[in-house]
Amino acid sequence: MKVCKTELVLCVQAKQEQTTAPPILLDQWTLASAQGNILENRELIDSLNQTKASSALIQESLVESHRLQASLDQERDAFLPFAESASKMYFVITDLSKINNMYCFSLASFLRLFQRALQAKKEDVNTEARIAALENNLKIMVYEYVCRSLFKADQLMFAMHFVKGMYSELFQENEWEVLIGSIVGEMFKKEEFPSWIDQERHGAVAILKTTFPALYQTLCLSDSDLWLSFLQSSQCEQEIPSSITRKISLFHQLLLVQAVRPDRLQSAMTAFASQALGKRF
Numbered sequence: 001m002k003v004c005k006t007e008l009v010l011c012v013q014a015k016q017e018q019t020t021a022p023p024i025l026l027d028q029w030t031l032a033s034a035q036g037n038i039l040e041n042r043e044l045i046d047s048l049n050q051t052k053a054s055s056a057l058i059q060e061s062l063v064e065s066h067r068l069q070a071s072l073d074q075e076r077d078a079f080l081p082f083a084e085s086a087s088k089m090y091f092v093i094t095d096l097s098k099i100n101n102m103y104c105f106s107l108a109s110f111l112r113l114f115q116r117a118l119q120a121k122k123e124d125v126n127t128e129a130r131i132a133a134l135e136n137n138l139k140i141m142v143y144e145y146v147c148r149s150l151f152k153a154d155q156l157m158f159a160m161h162f163v164k165g166m167y168s169e170l171f172q173e174n175e176w177e178v179l180i181g182s183i184v185g186e187m188f189k190k191e192e193f194p195s196w197i198d199q200e201r202h203g204a205v206a207i208l209k210t211t212f213p214a215l216y217q218t219l220c221l222s223d224s225d226l227w228l229s230f231l232q233s234s235q236c237e238q239e240i241p242s243s244i245t246r247k248i249s250l251f252h253q254l255l256l257v258q259a260v261r262p263d264r265l266q267s268a269m270t271a272f273a274s275q276a277l278g279k280r281f
Contacts, residue, residue, distance in 0.1 A: 082131045082138075085166075086114055089142050092165035096146070099154065105146065113141045139166065143277070156266065159273035167276055174211050175251055179258060183207055196224045196231055197260055204259040212255075218247050219256065236261045237268040250275055 090110050096103035117138040122130065143162060147155050164176060177183050184207075191209070193202050209216040220226060226241050233239040237257050245253065250272050257268040 078127050085135050163276045208259045236264050
């Protein structure tokens with residue numbers, strides 16, 4: 001709706017005031033100056049009838065005002081999820097200044113992207129589809145805008161940060177912390193692991209086992225035949241056994257590659273971000 005709520009409500013209120021004031025003042029003056037039998041005073045009776053009609057009009061205006069406010073509140077509330085999503089995006093990109101002081105994005109620049117998303121061609125027939133399309137368009141605009149401003153070496157970092165900020169449901173407790181190294185290997189005792197796992201990776205696998213015991217059990221790393229293709233492949237992130245991928249999440253697959261085959265971590269992160277964000281990113 002192009003006309004804002006405040007303007008519409010003020011318009012209704014002004015109409016009420018214009019309708020209310022003159023009849024009331026006129027009635028007060030007529031009653032004060034009336035002489036004789038007021039039931040025979042045609043001027044007074046006509047004035048009272050006019051006041052009655054005006055009162056009905058005022059009542060209708062009040063009902064219309066309340067209906068209008070409720071309608072506008074309903075339309076506004078329908079777009080709250082889009083506003084919340086946009087707010088999350090803004091704070092995601094402002095966090096980039098912690099990585100590099102040059103990565104500073106103003107609120108004004110973000111609002112311009114927000115306005116562009118709102119002005120996009122309307123092709124969706126219902127509100128829910130419209131909001132979903134707006135949110136997706138804004139994500140694409142923000143992602144592309146920010147990526148053009150980053151060093152190439154930092155673009156994958158931003159993609160992962162963007163996924164973490166916008167799709168927090170993809171991450172369970174401590175998973176992100178393991179990826180970024182907040183949980184370190186010195187906290188865990190050394191253990192014996194299957195011989196096909198490089199000894200240098202025992203510390204990382206120990207973190208995986210201790211932090212996510214259910215995940216470690218699901219991986220069945222002791223079955224060397226199951227993991228032979230994964231070990232030998234130059235694209236191991238694509239060779240995780242299908243019997244395992246059906247049981248674990250995309251991020252679990254990334255943590256596995258980080259623990260056992262860190263040489264393919266960048267490719268695994270790219271694949272994870274691509275799947276999480278969609279084909280258009």
